[in-house]
Amino acid sequence: MPVAEMGTGTATSTRKGIVPGPILLLGAPGAGKGTQAKILMADWSIPQISTGDLLRDMRRHPEKNITSVGHQILEMMDAGHLVPDEMMQEIILDRLRQQDTKRGYVLDGFPRTLSQAEWLDEQMAEAIKTLPVIAVSIRVSYTGLLRRIIGRRYCPTCARIFNIYSHSPEQEIHCDADGTALTQRPDDTEEVFTERLRTYEEMTTPVVAHYHATTRFAEVNGDLPAEETNRAIIDAIVRLRN
Numbered sequence: 001m002p003v004a005e006m007g008t009g010t011a012t013s014t015r016k017g018i019v020p021g022p023i024l025l026l027g028a029p030g031a032g033k034g035t036q037a038k039i040l041m042a043d044w045s046i047p048q049i050s051t052g053d054l055l056r057d058m059r060r061h062p063e064k065n066i067t068s069v070g071h072q073i074l075e076m077m078d079a080g081h082l083v084p085d086e087m088m089q090e091i092i093l094d095r096l097r098q099q100d101t102k103r104g105y106v107l108d109g110f111p112r113t114l115s116q117a118e119w120l121d122e123q124m125a126e127a128i129k130t131l132p133v134i135a136v137s138i139r140v141s142y143t144g145l146l147r148r149i150i151g152r153r154y155c156p157t158c159a160r161i162f163n164i165y166s167h168s169p170e171q172e173i174h175c176d177a178d179g180t181a182l183t184q185r186p187d188d189t190e191e192v193f194t195e196r197l198r199t200y201e202e203m204t205t206p207v208v209a210h211y212h213a214t215t216r217f218a219e220v221n222g223d224l225p226a227e228e229t230n231r232a233i234i235d236a237i238v239r240l241r242n
């Protein structure tokens with residue numbers, strides 16, 4: 001399928017009466033992009049496309065990847081560095097060509113550099129029937145980000161996310177759903193968080209400014225409880241899509 005058909009609106013409308021189209025969630029590491037993307041995905045039956053998850057899949061399924069490149073990528077991630085733009089663009093293009101993106105999708109973690117954003121603009125400009133991109137930036141205080149990153153634990157079996165400060169599992173350090181011992185992402189330490197935040201400020205803040213300059217941008221407060229932030233995101237999408 002050509003990119004031309006990505007995120008195309010169809011006659012099928014959502015329960016809120018709009019076709020969501022392409023939605024970008026922007027925000028620092030720990031801002032809650034993944035949590036919010038999952039709620040939107042369930043609400044609107046559109047896929048969450050998380051570049052971090054796509055990359056982490058390599059660790060879970062090493063047999064699917066060319067190992068030397070795969071190892072280099074995992075090392076970059078573990079150190080809190082960005083993976084080269086060309087690699088990310090290839091991964092995204094491949095994912096956006098899949099049929100489930102037709103009514104829209106939530107991009108979580110892409111674009112993260114100005115050149116990725118410009119590349120995405122070009123893809124969208126070449127597309128024939130796609131709806132314009134809506135970008136929502138989730139703003140969270142430094143302390144909020146730190147607590148979410150340092151406290152985050154995930155289940156290696158079912159990928160559920162917990163937080164030892166705000167959403168702890170019922171049985172200490174075991175997944176509520178399948179009992180697997182929870183684990184911490186290698187890049188969720190305080191040291192790597194500092195590097196990821198520095199990278200975000202240097203490389204991704206210009207991306208937020210890039211979308212801020214368009215007419216389809218909103219900023220929401222991510223320090224609120226997840227449901228309140230989600231309401232603000234949905235309100236913004238509905239407003240910007242009309």
Ligand code: AMP
Nearest residue numbers: 051052076077081082083088109110112
């Ligand atoms: P995330 O799960 O979104 O925090 O991403 C985890 C890591 O994956 C990042 O720290 C980067 O190393 C890598 N990554 C994810 N998305 C991108 C992207 N768009 N560009 C470059 N690197 C990325």
